[in-house]
Amino acid sequence: MPGSTKLRYGGDYNPEQWDRATWLQDxxxxxxxxxxxxxxxxxxxxxxxxxxxxxxxxxxxxxxGLLHEAGIDVDLxxxxxxxxxxxxxxxxxxxxxTREGVTLGHGSRGMGSPSSAEYRRAAAGITSxxxxxxxxxPAVVMWHVHNEYGAPVSECYSEQSxxxxxxxxxxxxxxxxxxxxxxxTTFWSQQYREWDEVDAPRLSxxxxxxxxxxxxxxxxxxxxxxxxxxxRDILRAATPHxxxxxxxxxxxxxxxxxxxxxxEVDVVANDYYLVAEREDNHVLxxxxxxxxxxxxxxxxxxxxxxxxxxVNWQPRNIAKRPGELARxxxxxxxxxxxxxxxxxxxxxxxxxxxxxxxxxxHAGETSRVWRxxxxxxxxxxxxxxxxxxxxxxxxxxxxxxESFWAQDLEWRPSVELDHRERIEAYYSALWRRGVTVDFAHxxxxxxxxxxxxxxxxxxxxxxxxxxxxxxxxxxGNIVVSYFSGIVNENDAVPAGPxxxxxxxxxxxxxxxxxxxxxxxxxxxxSGATARSWADDIVLGTAEAEATHLDGRAEGRAAIxxxxxxxxxxxxxxxxxxxDDLGAFLDTVLERSGVAVGxxxxxxxxxxxxxxxxxxxxxxxxxxxxxxxYDVAGTDLVTGETVDTAVVPAxxxxxxxxxxxxxxxxxxxxR
Numbered sequence: 001m002p003g004s005t006k007l008r009y010g011g012d013y014n015p016e017q018w019d020r021a022t023w024l025q026d027x028x029x030x031x032x033x034x035x036x037x038x039x040x041x042x043x044x045x046x047x048x049x050x051x052x053x054x055x056x057x058x059x060x061x062x063x064x065g066l067l068h069e070a071g072i073d074v075d076l077x078x079x080x081x082x083x084x085x086x087x088x089x090x091x092x093x094x095x096x097x098t099r100e101g102v103t104l105g106h107g108s109r110g111m112g113s114p115s116s117a118e119y120r121r122a123a124a125g126i127t128s129x130x131x132x133x134x135x136x137x138p139a140v141v142m143w144h145v146h147n148e149y150g151a152p153v154s155e156c157y158s159e160q161s162x163x164x165x166x167x168x169x170x171x172x173x174x175x176x177x178x179x180x181x182x183x184x185t186t187f188w189s190q191q192y193r194e195w196d197e198v199d200a201p202r203l204s205x206x207x208x209x210x211x212x213x214x215x216x217x218x219x220x221x222x223x224x225x226x227x228x229x230x231x232r233d234i235l236r237a238a239t240p241h242x243x244x245x246x247x248x249x250x251x252x253x254x255x256x257x258x259x260x261x262x263x264e265v266d267v268v269a270n271d272y273y274l275v276a277e278r279e280d281n282h283v284l285x286x287x288x289x290x291x292x293x294x295x296x297x298x299x300x301x302x303x304x305x306x307x308x309x310x311v312n313w314q315p316r317n318i319a320k321r322p323g324e325l326a327r328x329x330x331x332x333x334x335x336x337x338x339x340x341x342x343x344x345x346x347x348x349x350x351x352x353x354x355x356x357x358x359x360x361x362h363a364g365e366t367s368r369v370w371r372x373x374x375x376x377x378x379x380x381x382x383x384x385x386x387x388x389x390x391x392x393x394x395x396x397x398x399x400x401x402e403s404f405w406a407q408d409l410e411w412r413p414s415v416e417l418d419h420r421e422r423i424e425a426y427y428s429a430l431w432r433r434g435v436t437v438d439f440a441h442x443x444x445x446x447x448x449x450x451x452x453x454x455x456x457x458x459x460x461x462x463x464x465x466x467x468x469x470x471x472x473x474x475x476g477n478i479v480v481s482y483f484s485g486i487v488n489e490n491d492a493v494p495a496g497p498x499x500x501x502x503x504x505x506x507x508x509x510x511x512x513x514x515x516x517x518x519x520x521x522x523x524x525x526s527g528a529t530a531r532s533w534a535d536d537i538v539l540g541t542a543e544a545e546a547t548h549l550d551g552r553a554e555g556r557a558a559i560x561x562x563x564x565x566x567x568x569x570x571x572x573x574x575x576x577x578x579d580d581l582g583a584f585l586d587t588v589l590e591r592s593g594v595a596v597g598x599x600x601x602x603x604x605x606x607x608x609x610x611x612x613x614x615x616x617x618x619x620x621x622x623x624x625x626x627x628x629y630d631v632a633g634t635d636l637v638t639g640e641t642v643d644t645a646v647v648p649a650x651x652x653x654x655x656x657x658x659x660x661x662x663x664x665x666x667x668x669x670r
Contacts, residue, residue, distance in 0.1 A: 006036060007380045007387050008339035010072070011171045012305065013038040013361055015063045016047055017348055023063060026346055027070045029198040029360060029387035034377030035072060037302070038345065040064070042077035042147050043109070045126060046084035055129050056140035058121040076140045078130060078231055080123040081147035082109050089108070091118040097158040099203055104153075108352075111146070113156040115164035120230060122389065122460070126230045131238035141237070144304075145231045145246040148271060155220045157200045166195050168219045182490045183211040199412035207410040210491045217405045221257045227265055245269045247304040250292045251284075254408075257401050258295045259441050271305035271343070274328065276318035280428065281434030283621045285328055287427045287437075291399065294439035298390055302339035303332040305644075309357035309370050318356065323650035325372045326379065330652055331384075334607035334618030335436075336391045340380060383636045383654055389611040393438040394594050396449040397427060400442055403459035406491045407483070414515035416532045416575075417483050419456035426455040426481070429582045431601050434606040446471045451592040457484040459491065460501030469505045473565030479585075480506060481572045482533050483513075497538070504570045507542035507562030510535045514552050522551030524558050528580035534558065535573040542571065560582070568592075601627035604647065617655045621647040633657035 010030070015023050030038070041048070041060060049055055050519035067074055085106060088095065094112035097102045104110065112119030125143075134140050173179040176192050185191045190209055192198055201208040201216050224578050232244045243266035248258055250270045262268055270292040274281040292301050303349040308325050310317040320328070329340045347358035359373045404419050430437050438449070442464035446452050452471065457480065460468075465485075472478055485502030487493055494500030497509035516522075522530040524547035534553035553574075560571045568591070576584055589596050600606045601621030609616040617631050632643045633655030645653045 005387070006384050007333070008037040008302065008341065009033075009377055009380050010035040010037040010345070012042060012340035012344040012364055013040050013346075014043065014060060014344060014348070015040065016044055017350075018346065020062070022346075023066060026360070027066055027072065029365060030072055030345070031070055033359070033374045034381055035140070035339065035345075037073045037075060037339070038067065039075040039077055039144050039341065040067075040262070040477045041079055041130075042144060043079055043082045044077075045079035046081055048079060049084065049129070051086055052090065053125070057133055059165055060134075064134070064137055064139045068137075072139075073141040074137075074139040075142050075144045076130065076134060077144040078123070078127045078146060078235075080126065080145070080199070080227075080231065082112055082120065083112055083122065087112070087119075087122055091116070091122075092158070093158070094118045095158070096153050096156045097161075099155065099157055099201075101157070101202070103158075107180055108152070109147070110153045111227075113158045113160055114220075114227045115152075115156065115161045116158070117160070117516045120227065123227065126232060127234045128238075131235050135239045140239075140242065142235040142242055142267070143232075143235045143244040145228055145235070145244060146267075148247055148249055148253070149224045149228060150221075150256040151249060151252045154224075155216065156223075157202055161223070162200050163199055164223060165216065165219050166198050168222065169198065169215065170195065172215070175351075183492070184217075185209070189472045210406065210409045213409055214402070214406050214491050217255070218257070218402065221255065221260070221351065224256065225261055226263065228261075232264065243267050245302070245304075247271045248292065248295075250288045250295070251519050252288065254401065254404060259401075262295040262297070267302060268292060268299075269302040269304035269339075272332075273305075273307055273311050274320075276310065276314050278314055282327065282331065282422065282605065282620075283428050283431050286331055286335060286431055286607075287424070289332045289337065290393075290427075290437050291439045293336035293391060294399075294428075296336070298336070298438070300338040300388060301330070301336055302341065303337045304339070304341050305343040306332075306341075307357050308342055308359055308361070308373060310355075311357070312353055312355040319357070321650070322368065322372070324651075325369070326376050326652060327650070329376055329624060330618060330623070330654070331605060331607070331620055333380075333386065334391075334605075334609065334620070336609070338387050340376070372573060379637055379652075383616075384607055385636070385656075386611070386654075389609040389616060391436060391607065392610050393436045394448075394450045395430065395435055395589075396438045396440040396446060396452045397423065398442045398452060398454045398457055399423070399439045400457065400459065400464075402489070405463070406487060407456065407458035409491070413483075413513045414533065419458070422455035422481055422575075425577065425581060426453050429585050431583075431605070432582070432602075433589075433596065435594070435596065436607060441466050446476060447474065450477060450594050451588065452476060452478045454478060454480045454484055454634055456481065457502075458486050458497075459489065460485045461489040462501070465505075467499035470500070471565065472505055472567035472569050475566035477568050477570075477588070478505065479572065479588055482535060482574060498535075504564070505564055506560065507564065507569070507570045508557075508560055508571065509538045509540065510573075511538060512536040516552070520551070522553065522573075522574075525549055526559065526584075527583070530558055530574035531577060532575040533573070537573060542569075545570070548574075598630060600629060601625075603627070604629065613659055615657045617645075617653075618658065619645055619647045619653040619655070621649060621651050624649045629665065631655055631657065
């Protein structure tokens with residue numbers, strides 16, 4: 001990570017909330033815990049620029065000096081996620097307008113309309129001033145632009161946004177004829193003859209043109225990205241030696257296309273908070289880390305924010321159990337992060353986040369949370385040699401946010417067509433088998449994977465269609481789940497039967513969708529239970545692997561297999577759950593040649609990072625029972641050498657296996 005050969009440890013620090021005596025106490029505690037990086041200034045605009053064009057950097061000068069003297073580096077934020085009161089008073093036209101027509105007021109976090117000239121000018125001003133003042137400050141090792149673009153502001157329907165949307169459409173389509181063709185405006189008499197007739201997709205009497213909705217989501221992601229790039233370029237010009245990033249929200253920000261965004265940052269950084277009430281939240285955390293690593297191009301990334309215990313904004317903010325703080329943190333390290341940072345260092349006494357956990361909670365340094373923070377710091381110091389090592393995966397799961405945007409619009413064939421549910425189901429089944437997964441865009445190079453999974457790929461454009469065909473024909477293996485390949489990039493159904501862009505690779509066509517009633521099931525010839533969905537399939541070159549024995553699709557194929565070139569494509573035309581989905585994936589993994597070792601004990605997370613001279617096996621036990629795993633090596637935390645790892649309940653083992661010593665690809669490896 002930037003400016004260090006060590007794993008980074010720390011979190012957001014908001015010294016503006018505290019007096020100088022508290023700063024000194026905090027810095028002493030940071031050193032005790034092994035903290036070496038803090039993010040500063042993210043929400044400080046009102047202090048740094050108390051009046052337009054008038055800057056006061058005194059508090060920032062002092063705290064950066066103190067942190068540097070203590071050997072703690074700074075990730076310096078641009079405070080543009082929270083414009084000050086003077087800005088909103090002077091430039092009310094920069095306020096965000098919701099789809100419902102509500103103009104949002106001051107008093108919260110957020111930003112101005114990303115298309116607002118006034119907001120961009122003000123953001124450029126404070127960013128330029130920070131860059132000029134701290135370009136050579138020895139404490140500053142990287143820049144942190146804004147905060148969590150897309151949350152809470154993702155779409156803006158202000159007049160300035162509408163003007164920017166029209167310009168975006170002109171660049172995309174070139175002409176109104178191109179726009180009308182793409183949007184299918186002959187439907188419901190929506191043809192446009194002048195550009196100023198085009199509006200944002202506001203609420204209307206019925207549903208709004210889905211192609212217009214989809215393009216507005218694309219535009220909104222791009223508008224936010226333009227705001228980031230503007231600030232980034234200012235910082236790069238002033239400090240070409242410092243990396244610039246912003247904090248993503250990986251799988252939890254459906255309003256931003258991170259495949260595009262990841263190309264624009266110097267290092268990918270991510271925020272992740274557990275869904276506290278879900279018992280499988282550690283699996284979802286792993287999924288988020290795997291996706292973050294994937295958009296980073298399998299380069300080391302940063303866990304920029306997560307929580308030590310409960311958050312404050314979920315319906316029930318459940319505290320983490322003893323050991324959970326470490327397991328969550330080390331799961332991200334196991335999956336490629338070279339940094340573990342939290343929100344925030346010291347718990348706030350006032351404001352909206354006063355009930356949010358922190359590294360130093362209200363209970364202080366005698367608390368269990370603080371003891372676990374210190375213990376994690378020691379663990380990270382003991383495993384610093386994993387820094388820079390890589391995670392290798394032979395299985396990829398396709399993730400296309402544009403497809404998700406389109407699928408989630410109104411008037412789909414069933415309310416149970418939940419793209420996120422299918423993604424989680426397939427990922428979770430592989431997690432339980434200890435299979436490490438990359439995520440990939442359907443147009444990306446897939447040649448390095450033995451198996452590709454497409455649990456939810458409603459939208460497939462011509463480029464992705466050809467790419468998937470080429471991958472399979474060259475010897476790849478793909479699994480496609482139902483309601484995939486249905487529309488093109490404009491949310492239009494291609495000519496002919498479903499599934500348009502995937503007909504060739506799957507070797508079949510679909511005459512009609514056959515969604516189930518709520519709680520309806522059917523039996524399959526494989527012994528599995530079908531839920532939610534079926535298709536009226538006409539087999540072409542594909543063969544049926546399982547059929548419906550009863551129900552509305554009786555006698556029709558439920559699972560098919562198609563040979564194309566040197567590869568194979570499976571289609572799952574119904575919803576499989578639990579052991580049924582797991583058994584199917586076991587078969588596919590075996591047929592695809594994915595090396596699969598023994599299934600880990602329930603709740604045991606197994607991940608490897610690979611270095612030129614060693615394999616690092618992370619064993620994270622999320623269960624309340626002791627678990628063992630067949631891997632030999634030296635525990636980096638305890639120094640113990642073992643032939644078989646025994647992981648205590650709620651515990652962690654991190655084993656190094658030398659490549660010239662014990663076999664790193666023994667029975668427990670995948």
